[in-house]
Amino acid sequence: MKTRMLHLFARTPVHVGAGSSVGAIDMPIQRERHTQIPIIPGSSLKGVLRDLWPKGDADQVALFGPESEAEEHVAGNLLVGEARVVCFPVRSAAGSFAWITSPLALARYARDAGTKAPELPSVDDESCLDDESCLAGEKVLVGASAVLEEYSFKRTGEPRTAVDLLAGTLPGDALWATLADRLVVVSDGIFSHFCASACEVQQRIRIEDSTGTVAQGGLFNQENVPSETLFYAVMGERKVGALDKLLARLGQDAILQIGGDETIGLGVCTVRMSGGVA
Structure with a gap:
């Protein structure tokens, strides 16, 4: 086919939207059940x-x-x-923000694209990815580490093979052209954690027309x-x-x-x- x-x-x-409230989020987004990564059905x-x-x-x-x-x-x-996330933006102490991805996300993308998955450090390599290390571009480094949200990850290499796989997806886009400098490859667990915890939560209200004030039960939050x-x-x-x-x-x-x-x-x-x- x-x-x-x-x-x-x-x-x-x-x-x-997922159509039902989960925990503190009134209007959550749809996610994969096993990875918690956002999807578009x-x-x-x-x-x-x-x-x-x-x-x-x-x-x-x-x-x-x-x-x-x-x-x-x-x-x-x-x-x-189904649309899946392959690069997810997170706050970075340097460069404003970084795109993160992971070996799992890259392998799935390569499989679906019909190409070879990028070669990343193996478990026998000292630069193997764990929950405290990363492969990172220059723009998001603070010294020898990438500081994403409130976490610091020691840089053990550059994400060249991942950049080669993804760089051509949005030709002509000026922001995407900075991918090589902003991309950070983290472990699968860290990628799932950020996708689950670093989405936007927007507070919204419904105004009562007659009074111009917040309607009863009109305060809610929405995940994006x-x-x-x-x-x-x-x-x-x-x-x-x-x-x-x-x-x-x-x-x-x-x-x-x-x-x-x-x-x-x-x-x-x-x-x-x-x-x-x-």
């Missing part, structure tokens, strides 16, 4: 891509299937995968994936030509809104589609 990689680079925070992404065509358009129906239950139920020719997060999704086709039609519709520099709260600027993403597995 032919596939392509769809890259989604968050320009503003993204909220794809394929169903959410499919709906956004469907809206690139006018409702009822012949290509829309062929690619995504009929929308109405009254119509004959036929599966669409476009297969839309931070801007500058890089997601990717695997796109496939049941019929030859479906991916080419999507690529032609997206163009080379599409900007789409994904998730909730479009009217307050959330979910604006740069979207690029690249090659994959034939």
Whole structure:
């Protein structure tokens, strides 16, 4: 089956809600159960891509299937995968912020892209990644360490192979061009920890029209994936030509809104589609 990689680079925070409260967060985001890494479900992404065509358009129906239950139920020719995080932004004591990734995230990305996973220090190497070390670019270093959020990680090398894998995902993007300086490869456990604990939590209120004050029960908080997060999704086709039609519709520099709260600027993403597995 032919596939392509769809890259989604968050320009503003993204909220794809889980629909139920967990702990102190009233409106949490959707995550993988086993890693706690944020995701965008394929169903959410499919709906956004469907809206690139006018409702009822012949290509829309062929690619995504009929929308109405009254119509004959036929599966669409476009297969839309779940969007996963491969680079996640965190605060850095130097350089303002860093992108973090991990051996697991890189291996999954390489597998889905149909390419070889980057070679990272092995367990027999003194520079092997553990929960106190990292591979880091120059811009995020404080002395010989990268200080991310409230944690310090000793630099044991440069993330050259990871940069080589990811640098071409967003050609022409001025911020992404700084990847080599900002990328930090941390252990899988640290990556999951930051993805679980370093998302934005936004306090929101609902105002009572008659009084101009906060409505009863109108104070709530909402979790968002931070801007500058890089997601990717695997796109496939049941019929030859479906991916080419999507690529032609997206163009080379599409900007789409994904998730909730479009009217307050959330979910604006740069979207690029690249090659994959034939």
